[in-house]
Amino acid sequence: MRSLPPPAALRRDFTASLVVFLVALPLCVGVAVASGVPAELGLVTGIVGGLVAGVLPGSSLQVSGPAAGLTVLVYEAVQAHGMATLGVIVLAAGILQLVLGLLKFGRWFRAISVAVVQGMLAGIGLVLIFGQCYAMADLKAPRSGIDKLAGLPALAADIATDDRSLTALAIGAGTVAVLVLWKRLPDRISGALPAPLAAVALATAATAAFSLPIAKVEVQGLLESVQPPALEDFTGLGEIALLGTVLAFTLIASAESLFSAAAVDRMHDGPRTDYDKELIAQGAGNTVCGFLGALPMTAVIVRSSANVQAGARTKASRVLHGVWLLLFAALLPAALGVIPLASLAGVLVHAGCKLVPVRELLPLWREHRGEAVVLAVTAIAIVTTNMFEGVLIGLLLAVAKTAWAISHVHMNVEESGTGPIHVRLTGNATFLRLPLILETLEALPKDRPIELDLSGLRHLDHACQTALTSWADRHNEEGTEPVRMSGRNHSQG
Numbered sequence: 001m002r003s004l005p006p007p008a009a010l011r012r013d014f015t016a017s018l019v020v021f022l023v024a025l026p027l028c029v030g031v032a033v034a035s036g037v038p039a040e041l042g043l044v045t046g047i048v049g050g051l052v053a054g055v056l057p058g059s060s061l062q063v064s065g066p067a068a069g070l071t072v073l074v075y076e077a078v079q080a081h082g083m084a085t086l087g088v089i090v091l092a093a094g095i096l097q098l099v100l101g102l103l104k105f106g107r108w109f110r111a112i113s114v115a116v117v118q119g120m121l122a123g124i125g126l127v128l129i130f131g132q133c134y135a136m137a138d139l140k141a142p143r144s145g146i147d148k149l150a151g152l153p154a155l156a157a158d159i160a161t162d163d164r165s166l167t168a169l170a171i172g173a174g175t176v177a178v179l180v181l182w183k184r185l186p187d188r189i190s191g192a193l194p195a196p197l198a199a200v201a202l203a204t205a206a207t208a209a210f211s212l213p214i215a216k217v218e219v220q221g222l223l224e225s226v227q228p229p230a231l232e233d234f235t236g237l238g239e240i241a242l243l244g245t246v247l248a249f250t251l252i253a254s255a256e257s258l259f260s261a262a263a264v265d266r267m268h269d270g271p272r273t274d275y276d277k278e279l280i281a282q283g284a285g286n287t288v289c290g291f292l293g294a295l296p297m298t299a300v301i302v303r304s305s306a307n308v309q310a311g312a313r314t315k316a317s318r319v320l321h322g323v324w325l326l327l328f329a330a331l332l333p334a335a336l337g338v339i340p341l342a343s344l345a346g347v348l349v350h351a352g353c354k355l356v357p358v359r360e361l362l363p364l365w366r367e368h369r370g371e372a373v374v375l376a377v378t379a380i381a382i383v384t385t386n387m388f389e390g391v392l393i394g395l396l397l398a399v400a401k402t403a404w405a406i407s408h409v410h411m412n413v414e415e416s417g418t419g420p421i422h423v424r425l426t427g428n429a430t431f432l433r434l435p436l437i438l439e440t441l442e443a444l445p446k447d448r449p450i451e452l453d454l455s456g457l458r459h460l461d462h463a464c465q466t467a468l469t470s471w472a473d474r475h476n477e478e479g480t481e482p483v484r485m486s487g488r489n490h491s492q493g
Contacts, residue, residue, distance in 0.1 A: 009313040016310035017320030020063055023194040023306045024321060025328065027351070029217065029336060030344035031066040032295060034132060035074040037083065039217050039336050040225035042066045043329040044294040050322015053285035053297065054315055058278030060271055062257075062264040062304035063318045064285055066295040068351040069120075069256050070249070072127045072145075073387040074295060077245050079143060084293075085236055087229035091290025092237060093249035097283030100250075106258065106275035113398040115364075115371040117255055118357050119378025120391050125355030126383050128348055135345035136172030137165040138215045145383040168214040168342040171207060175199045175346030194306065196347050203343035217344070219337040222329045227293040248388040249296055257282050257299035264301070267308045302351070370401045407432045409457075411440050420449040426456035431463035441471050450475065455487025 024046050032042030042065075049064030078086055100106070123145075130148035134141035137159050142148050159165045182195035193201075207214060236242045261273040278299075285297045307317055328335075357364075357375075365372040378394030385393075407430040414422040421444055429437065444450060452468070454460060472483040 010316065012311040012313050013317040014320060016307050016312035016317040017324065019194060019310040020303050020307045020312075020317060020321040021324035021328075022197045024063070024065055024300075024303050024325065026196045026200040026339075026344065026347055027068070027300075027302065028066055028325070029339065030347045030351075031068055031071055033217060033341060033344055034068075034071045034128070034135065034348050035066075035295060036078045037074070037086070037295060038220050038225040040220060040222050040329060040333065041294045043222070043325055044226060044292055045289050045297050046325045047322050047329065048285050048288050048292070048294065049297050050319055050325060052288050053281045054318040054322055056277070056281035056284060057274060058281040059261040059264060059273040059299070060315050061268060061308055061312055061318070062261055062273075062278075062299045062301075063307050063321060064257070064282065064297050064299045065303060067253075067256065067298040067300045068128060068348060069124050069355065070253060070296055070298060071348070072124050072131075072382075073245075073248060073252065075131075076386055077249075081236065081242060081245070084227070084229060084233050085242070086295075087227070087290050087293035088233050088236065089242065089246055089249055089290070090286055090294070090296045091229065092246045093253065093296060094283045094286030094288070094290050096246065096250045097254055097279055097286060099283075100254070101276050101278075101280035101283055104276050106254075106277070106279035113371075113374065113395070115368075115374040116378055116391065116394040116398050117259055118360075119375040119394050120252065120382065120387075121256075121355040122357060122375065123379035123382025123390055124387070125352040126379060128352035128355070130383075132345040132349045132352065136169050136342045136349065137162075138168040138342060139165060145386075149383065164213055167212055168340070171203050171212065171214060171340050172342035172346040172349070174206070175203045175343045176350050178202055179347065179350040200339060200343050200347065203346070204339050207340045207343075208338060212340070215341045217336045217339045217341060219333055222333055228291055229293060244388055248391065252387070252391065253286065253296055253298045254279060254282065260299040260301045260304060264299075264304045264308060267305060270313075370405065374398050374401060403430070404432055409433045409437065411437065413440070413444070418448065420451050421445070422451050422453065424453040424456055428459040429454075429457050429464040430459065430461045434464060434467055437464065438467060438471060441468075441475075446475060450483045452483055452485045453487055454485060457487070 028042035028046040029039045030042070032039045046065040053064045074086070077089055081089070127145040127148065130145065130152070131141040133152065134148070134155060137155065139155065139158060142151050159169055178199035179195050182190050182198060206212070258275055258278065261275065261278055265272055282297065282299070289295065289297050310317075312318075361372060361375070364375065374394060374397050377397055378390055381393040382390030407428045409425060409427040409429045412424045412426070423441070423444070425437070452472070468485070472485060476482050
């Protein structure tokens with residue numbers, strides 16, 4: 001990144017902060033509404049992302065705030081444990097992130113399977129799309145992902161017979177259309193205003209101009225919305241279900257933030273991200289969000305890319321974006337009350353579509369079929385179960401796929417006349433390959449000596465070693481010639 005004189009760099013950061021603020025404003029509100037919490041709490045998390053995480057070291061240019069990727073998990077947590085417990089969950093997740101960062105675990109989050117992360121985001125995107133389709137029609141969505149999907153035919157029937165729902169859907173669909181088409185407009189128009197803000201502004205103007213009878217954002221006031229958790233709310237941390245939710249928040253928010261940091265690093269040539277420090281910054285931000293009873297915070301690629309593309313040079317841009325969110329929340333909170341909910345739902349439907357890697361799936365299937373299966377299974381598991389179980393299924397499948405892939409073993413059998421049969425094993429002999437190994441050995445003649453050479457194995461696990469020894473003992477009892485094994489001690493893993 002080419003260095004600029006301090007005044008020039010500050011001007012670029014100031015301009016970039018305004019762009020990020022305009023991008024973040026409708027997303028903060030939309031994520032909060034979709035999560036089932038007051039709209040102002042989305043602004044609180046955005047403010048903390050700018051003023052707390054923004055000043056800490058880690059990644060200089062990525063921007064943090066409430067993310068669409070956690071919407072489903074937050075909604076499930078609020079429905080299961082109540083609004084009062086949300087702050088406890090976020091606070092505990094933030095402290096856990098701090099501990100992991102201080103213990104230098106940040107770099108290890110980069111070892112999480114990319115297919116699992118993509119599957120996680122795809123699953124979140126699908127649930128978000130299904131759920132927000134109901135919100136676009138001013139109707140209440142079913143709770144589970146599978147019920148949302150199954151209820152779509154009934155939703156279509158309700159929309160067709162209800163003028164109010166049809167009107168709301170028109171506003172939501174119009175918002176999606178603006179978001180899709182905005183970049184195709186001339187640069188002097190599309191560059192002057194971020195697409196999310198333009199789409200919401202146009203939808204709000206149309207709703208006001210035609211006095212459309214559709215639901216709008218409910219405004220409670222910033223101070224009224226902030227409800228720090230009480231001491232009795234922390235008693236739930238002894239429950240397994242709540243601890244599982246905390247762990248899910250921690251892992252998903254951390255992975256999303258650090259993957260976002262890696263993506264942002266590819267967008268500029270400035271200082272690289274320190275992953276441990278970035279994890280600490282995210283933990284500090286979530287700890288503050290938890291104290292305020294707000295939404296969890298992650299680094300958000302949409303805002304971060306807008307920050308880089310707007311020419312930001314230092315962390316001043318993301319700090320200033322938090323200042324602008326604070327001023328808006330303090331001085332103009334009533335402005336939220338004129339925004340139609342269907343428009344915010346449209347913003348999130350568009351965000352959900354961007355989380356589903358449709359274009360990447362076919363090339364991934366051609367080149368890495370196993371990774372594509374992990375991605376698809378993770379996404380489907382999240383839709384049909386819940387976020388935590390879906391990610392856990394994806395991780396277990398990724399581990400199983402990797403174990404299978406690395407446990408290749410090759411068996412070379414050489415027979416010469418009536419002499420000994422030479423069997424040489426190379427590669428990694430694990431329990432996953434035992435059926436193949438035993439079937440081959442048991443098919444060998446029992447009336448001839450067998451020389452089993454294990455010196456070519458890089459790894460021989462306990463299950464294989466025990467099975468080979470048992471086979472040799474059985475062969476020696478049944479046959480007339482013994483089995484000679486060589487290289488066994490050298491090959492043990």
